[in-house]
Amino acid sequence: MNDSQQRGSERAQARRAELIAVGRKLFADTSYDALSMDDIARHAGVAKGLIYYYFSSKRGYYLAIIEDAVAELVQRAGSTHDLPPVERVHHTVDGYLRYAQHHQAAYRAIVTGGVGFDADVLAIRDRVREQLLTAMARAAWGRTDLPPVARTALVGWLSAVEGVTLDWLARRELPRELVCGVLVRALGDALRMVEEYEPACPAPERTRW
Incomplete structure (x- = not known):
């Protein structure tokens, strides 16, 4: 790839990222069915054809936004490699x-x-759950190779986390720090x-956990 092609590729990636950023804001405030491609193009300040060029369809655009959100969520959850075990959790x-x-x-x-x-x-959701399980195991x-009992326990805990988090977002009754403490304690x-059940997976040491 020559310099001109490299610059063109970088501009295309930047434009695609800009469109995804616009979409994340739009879908945060408006339902999927309520937004048309004309609405999206108007808010993005681009021709509708440009969105079709990068994403093929409204559904493709929506899935790209979800994929981007998943990548950020997993990155946030997994950026703990240089911390002691308890601090990582x-x-x-x-x-x-x-x-x-x-x-x-x-x-x-x-x-x-x-x-x-x-x-x-749903496939994206299942993939992010696997990635989060890996992050939590690490x-x-x-380690990331989980014995069955360890995986079962983490799957159960992660399912509880999702339910607690959805309820917390809906009610907004507790500070984030307290919810974090409850989930860490669990x-x-x-x-x-x-x-x-599995001595090869000892709990991180802490006086009060």
Whole structure:
């Protein structure tokens, strides 16, 4: 690839990222069905054909926005490699809640499966759950190969996290720090249970967990 092609590719990537950023804001305030491609193009300040060029369809645009949201959520949850185990757990849970708090529409779409029963969004949701399980396993044990009992415990805990987070966003009764503490405490209980069944996965040491 020559310099001109490289610059063209970078401009295309930047324009695509700009359109996704606009879409994230739009879908945060307006339902999927209420937004037409004309509406999206008007808000983005571009010709409708440009959106079709990058995303093929409104659905393709929506899925690209969800994929972008997933990438950010996983990045936030997994950026803990240089911290001790307990701090990694706190950082991971707090990063998850921060993302949900500041990107509520995207979070709800990820967790609940998007618009109706959308198989593609559900596949994205399943993938992000696997990535979050990996991030949590790394945070708790510094490993990603999970024995069945450890995986079962983390899946159960993550399902509870999703339910608690959705309820917290709907009610807004508690500060994020308190919700984080509750979820971390619940994770500590789960990790201690895992240790009883699987000594190869000991719970991180902490006086009060």
